[in-house]
Amino acid sequence: MYIVSSILLAFFLTPVVIKLARKYGLVTDAGSKKHPAHTHQGILPRGGGLPIFLAILVPMLFFVTNKIITYVLIGGGIAVIVGLIDDKYDLSPYLRFGTNILAATVAVLGGIGIPFITNPFDTLFRLDQFKVSFTLFGSGFELLWLADLAAILWIVWCMNMVNWSKGVDGQLPGYVTITAFFLGLLSLRFSRHDISKEVVTLMCFVTAGAFLGFLPWNYYPQKILPGYAAGSLAGYLLGILSILSWGKLGTMLLLLALPLTDALVVITRRIAQKKSPFRGDRQHFHHTLLNMGWSRRRIAVFYWLVSLIVGSLTLFMNSQEKMYAFILLVVVLSGIVVWSYNFVKNGH
Secondary structure, X not given: OHHHHHHHHHHHHHHHHXXXXXXXXXXXXXXXXXXXXXXXXXXXXXXOHHHHHHHHHHHHHHHOOOHHHHHHHHHHHHHHHHHHHHHHHOOOHHHXXXXXXXXXXXXXXXXXXXXXEEOOOOOEEEOOOOOEEEEEOOEEEEEOHHHHHHHHHHHHHHHHHHHOOOOOOOHHXXXXXXXXXXXXXXXXXXXXXXXXXXXXXXXXXXXXXHHHHHHHHHOOOOOOOOHHHHHHHHHHHHHHHHHHOOOOHHHHHHHOHHHHHHHHHHHHHHHHOOOOOOOOOOOOHHHHHHHOOOOHHHHHHHHHHHHHHHHHHHOOOOHHHHHHHHHHHHHHHHHHHHHHHHHHHOOO
């Protein structure tokens, strides 16, 4: 019921947002507003993050009352509001990055944290042992500064990494749906003392449903762009869900290995070229595939298939196997991404 409600809400709210976006000028005109990362033609409405967020917000508020979820939704609301403003006015990437940190910090204030990290040999490195205790207005507080900082950095990284991989029709909502679905399956195996596994699983599936309901409107030929709001919200939620799913950071790394590898290669290339890593360009993997003659449908399906295959494998892997698989996958994908970029650059 919860998943169906999120799918239907996103599907039926999106055409309403399309009309509102056109009315209030949340559009991108490829003919007049040049942006190196854009691949679409003509005038398209933006603001895809709004129906997706509402499709998640309504079921979660209606069925769940939990401090962590409340703070997560507030942080998500910040990400969406900033994204909608950016869809209208094209904010500075540095300002957007600052608001990413703000949204992640709100989630951490609600209780999100990374208490420990495991290595391939199942040895725990506890982050929650680094504490700072203080008194404010007569009340005692305890700050798990390293666990909280790790969570903020992880969430912000996911927000930017995922947001960069939304360049072609249907690309983003497809692989986000698959990733959230597998996180939901894996969360069924674990529980936390401060939030039940049923709530985490519900939020994973509601997130998957919201992006799935948006997909028909964004699939080729897309009727609406995801916009910065949808991209940052997707990364924000996936980063948080991977933490709440009892520290499934290794699983997330595997599921998003392709966007992650693309992000690492692009950042390295920009820094090597003495460019800001925050400035958009046409050096992402989906741009390269377009230049090689791939269709938009083919690129989107390729991203979906990678996430689907890797997600299926994670169901049968332990932590050590996931880490080795991640290293191997990143090496292989890095080689493919670099080779394809040089192939196009050299005029083949």
